[in-house]
Amino acid sequence: MTAERGPTVAGERALLEAMVDRQRAAVAGLLDDLTEEEARVRLVPSLTTVLGLVKHATFVEQVWFHSRVAGVPRAELGIPDTVDESFVLTDDDTVASVRAGYADACDRSRTIAAEHELDEEYPWHQGPVSLRFVLAHLVAELARHAGHGDILVEQLRARRA
Numbered sequence: 001m002t003a004e005r006g007p008t009v010a011g012e013r014a015l016l017e018a019m020v021d022r023q024r025a026a027v028a029g030l031l032d033d034l035t036e037e038e039a040r041v042r043l044v045p046s047l048t049t050v051l052g053l054v055k056h057a058t059f060v061e062q063v064w065f066h067s068r069v070a071g072v073p074r075a076e077l078g079i080p081d082t083v084d085e086s087f088v089l090t091d092d093d094t095v096a097s098v099r100a101g102y103a104d105a106c107d108r109s110r111t112i113a114a115e116h117e118l119d120e121e122y123p124w125h126q127g128p129v130s131l132r133f134v135l136a137h138l139v140a141e142l143a144r145h146a147g148h149g150d151i152l153v154e155q156l157r158a159r160r161a
Contacts, residue, residue: 027145027146033157050152054102059080059086060141062077068122069131070112
């Protein structure tokens with residue numbers, strides 16, 4: 001994942017996919033220059049940590065693309081049942097392993113998306129959604145989490161002084 005801007009004038013699909021990839025790169029970049037300890041620091045009352053945000057973003061990719069669009073049951077994917085559980089870190093979670101897991105999930109999501117049309121619909125608890133909705137939703141959700149992470153990273157770097 002690179003932080004390249006991608007196209008700014010293109011067809012709808014190319015723009016949506018480029019915007020998702022920009023946000024994916026922003027989320028992955030949160031881990032740049034953080035130590036293992038810093039990546040796990042909780043600066044807010046919730047389970048949110050920088051490492052946890054990236055792990056959660058992996059969960060988001062898996063829920064929306066791997067499960068919803070590709071139709072693989074969540075249990076078969078081995079992903080948590082709840083959003084809160086997706087932030088929980090294990091002793092095996094490291095900056096490198098979480099970053100690699102996220103990159104793999106994003107690669108798989110791109111492959112899945114490429115196999116479907118923007119107007120195809122998938123079940124969701126609030127009613128059917130299209131791939132177009134999924135891509136737009138990912139832009140918003142990943143941008144929100146990247147923003148949260150930016151603030152946490154800023155706080156962590158300030159503590160170094």
